[in-house]
Amino acid sequence: MTAAVQFEDRPANPGWLKRAEAWLDERGRPAWLVAMVLGFIFFWPVGLGLLGYMIWSKRMFGTTCRKARNATYRQGFNAMKPSGNSAFDAYKADTLKRLEDEQKSFEDFLGRLRDARDKAEFDQFMDERARKARDVKEEEDA
Structure with a gap:
């Protein structure tokens, strides 16, 4: 330097x-x-x-x-x-655009995965809650 x-x-x-x-x-x-x-x-x-x-x-x-x-x-x-080479600059712009699109797609995919996991966990919680309520009711009836 x-x-x-x-x-x-x-x-x-x-x-x-x-x-x-x-x-x-x-x-x-x-x-x-x-x-x-x-x-x-x-x-x-x-x-x-x-x-x-x-x-x-x-x-x-x-x-x-x-x-x-x-x-x-x-x-x-x-x-x-810009590099001064129009062909390279066009290629670089296309590549950056493609990478941004891929990043957005991947972030959307991760969002859908998180939503699916959250839904599965919530459904499991609700099933356990319903099962516990059913077991308590059966014990009260017995």
Whole structure:
């Protein structure tokens, strides 16, 4: 990744916290861990704050540094941009339409399955309820 691309994603005049966050993100999780340990050594509330922020922002356990998030975010929008080749763009549009139709059909199918399962469970409940009522009535008559 070039320096021009890295600075392109940053705000024009970020505050010192945003600059520090971006600096640590560029260096990855080890830099965050070192900053947290140094925070605990020099002033424990800073280390505790960094630990809480790392857990809250999922920097502690995941690979969601800013670079990874931005790369994934940008890739999603590149798929929708025209390529300049009209035949390929038409094929891509047809394929996406077909996939959307298949997804809708599958979701409808799952809905029908859920409805059938719910109906079967309800019918079973009603049958058990009727059987219990019949058994109670037979015991009362006996």
